[in-house]
Amino acid sequence: MIDKSQIPYLLALTKLKGIGPKRSKVLVSYSGGFEAVFNQSKRELMSIPGIKEANAKAIIETKDVALKTARDELKYLNSNPDIHILPYTSEHYPERFRLYEDCPLFLYFRGNLESLQAQRTIGIVGTRDASSYGIDICQSIVTELQDYGVTVISGLAYGIDTVAHQRCVETNVPTIGILGHGLDKIYPNANRKLAEKMIVQGGLISEFPPGSRAAREHFPMRNRLVAALSDAVIVVESAKKGGSMITADLANGYYKDVFAVPGRISDSRSEGCNLLIKSHKANLYQSAKDIAYIMGWEANQSQPRQMVMPLDLSDDEQTILDIIKELEAASPDQLIYRLDLTLSQVSTLLLNLEFKGIVKSLPGKKYTLAHKY
Numbered sequence: 089m090i091d092k093s094q095i096p097y098l099l100a101l102t103k104l105k106g107i108g109p110k111r112s113k114v115l116v117s118y119s120g121g122f123e124a125v126f127n128q129s130k131r132e133l134m135s136i137p138g139i140k141e142a143n144a145k146a147i148i149e150t151k152d153v154a155l156k157t158a159r160d161e162l163k164y165l166n167s168n169p170d171i172h173i174l175p176y177t178s179e180h181y182p183e184r185f186r187l188y189e190d191c192p193l194f195l196y197f198r199g200n201l202e203s204l205q206a207q208r209t210i211g212i213v214g215t216r217d218a219s220s221y222g223i224d225i226c227q228s229i230v231t232e233l234q235d236y237g238v239t240v241i242s243g244l245a246y247g248i249d250t251v252a253h254q255r256c257v258e259t260n261v262p263t264i265g266i267l268g269h270g271l272d273k274i275y276p277n278a279n280r281k282l283a284e285k286m287i288v289q290g291g292l293i294s295e296f297p298p299g300s301r302a303a304r305e306h307f308p309m310r311n312r313l314v315a316a317l318s319d320a321v322i323v324v325e326s327a328k329k330g331g332s333m334i335t336a337d338l339a340n341g342y343y344k345d346v347f348a349v350p351g352r353i354s355d356s357r358s359e360g361c362n363l364l365i366k367s368h369k370a371n372l373y374q375s376a377k378d379i380a381y382i383m384g385w386e387a388n389q390s391q392p393r394q395m396v397m398p399l400d401l402s403d404d405e406q407t408i409l410d411i412i413k414e415l416e417a418a419s420p421d422q423l424i425y426r427l428d429l430t431l432s433q434v435s436t437l438l439l440n441l442e443f444k445g446i447v448k449s450l451p452g453k454k455y456t457l458a459h460k461y
Contacts, residue, residue: 097122098175099158099297101193105146109190113176114138120436126151161297164272171271171298172197177442177449180204184317188342191316192295196271199291203262206239208385211318211339213311213332214248214325215357222325222357223251225349229322230255232376235387239264239290241318243310243331244279248324253282262289266313268306272298293317308334315339320383322347322373326360333360340369345382347373404429404437409457412447417456 101112101122118136119125125147133144165171174181175194182204185191197204210233214222226248230240240256242249244265256263263286267275271294274280283292293313296306311331315321315338323346326332339346348370351358364370371382380387401409404427411426412418423434438455441447447455 094122095173095175096155096158096162097126098194099161099173100151100154101125103150103154103157105150106143107147109193111138111143112193113189117436117440120432121439126155161299164298168272168298170198172201174204179448182317184209184319185313188316190312192313194295196294196297197291198271199264199287200262200289201291203239203264203290206262208236208238208383209241209317209319210238210379211241211314211321211335212248212252213242213314213321213323213335215327215330215332216245216247216249217357218247218251218325219355219357221351222248222349226251226324227255229324229373229376230261231259233379234259234261236376236380236385241266241314243268243307243314244274244283244292245331246276246278248332250279250282253279253286256290257282257285260289264290264317265292266310266317267292267294268296268310269302270294270296270298270300273302275302307331311335312338315342315344318344320345320347320379322349322379323361323364323370324349325351325357327356328359328363330360333364336360336364336370345379346370347379347382349373402437404433405441408434408437408441409446412455412457417450417454419452419454 101107114136115125116122119128130144130148133139133147134141165173173194174197176186176191180201181195212226212229214226230252233240239262240252241264242252244250244253244267253263253265265283265286269275271292274283286292295309295313311334315335318339321335321339321344323332323336336346346364346369348361348364350365350372351361353362365372371378407427408423411423415422420431420434420438424431427434438447442449447457449455
């Protein structure tokens, strides 16, 4: 778990101009820590792979404002303890996100933290203008999925999203809403009471800080998190273009299984679903048994999810991993002695392994495996 003193620097990283998740992780790795990024000179920043002169200049020019904004934001978060900050290295950070290079450095979360480690997840997306057919199908999907012990993921928007979340609350199925704005508000406002019910067994996730409005450009980013957190995605009703089709494309890009509910060829609400099936971008959905067959699930039985661990380890990283496996937990001093490296080098290697989700820190400055490897 990250040292609390580093949280302002973690928050500030996302506020640096032109620096996204991938570059941020590179910066932290080569600098040796979150705070260390803000102590680098322009020349030192330019020596880091992928950091051009324009990037280094932007970091130098915006870091003070970024830190001030982060500290102001942290004051708000400290006064609202129901909003959790989940750094990339946190044990509560969803493993399904951690597998991707562009995953957020951290997430804002309200709700039941255990729901983030659900063994089976299904994303349900669709049009905001749902028909009675779409509503009925969506409700039946959730009802049937109860037998498979899933957590349902959606975007808390009008239409199919709302129907899916509402049915989950009614049937005690854990459900998580991915928001395109800060957790200090709920959009649409009509879903506020629903959201409060969702956080009992599930929760609300956002990568946007409190105060962020529901901007149009935020929703494609939200869709990518819906796709990443779901083991499979079901499109209930959708036009040829829109957020649901974007989510389906993202899910395919993440090698997730996609399902689509077929509709009448004359119904504009079903054009997207029919197109996904026709173009072999989605499996035909008729019942939850279709998902169980494709996913290899059995009813009333939750199988532990197998993690795919990164294999692109350097020789020193692999050696550290072997030592930690041998000792079960190792301190930086033990690793320095065994590896004949400096403290700075070992710290950077450990940070890289934390970023890859392979090791985690323990009280007493020791490190152990985060997962069986």
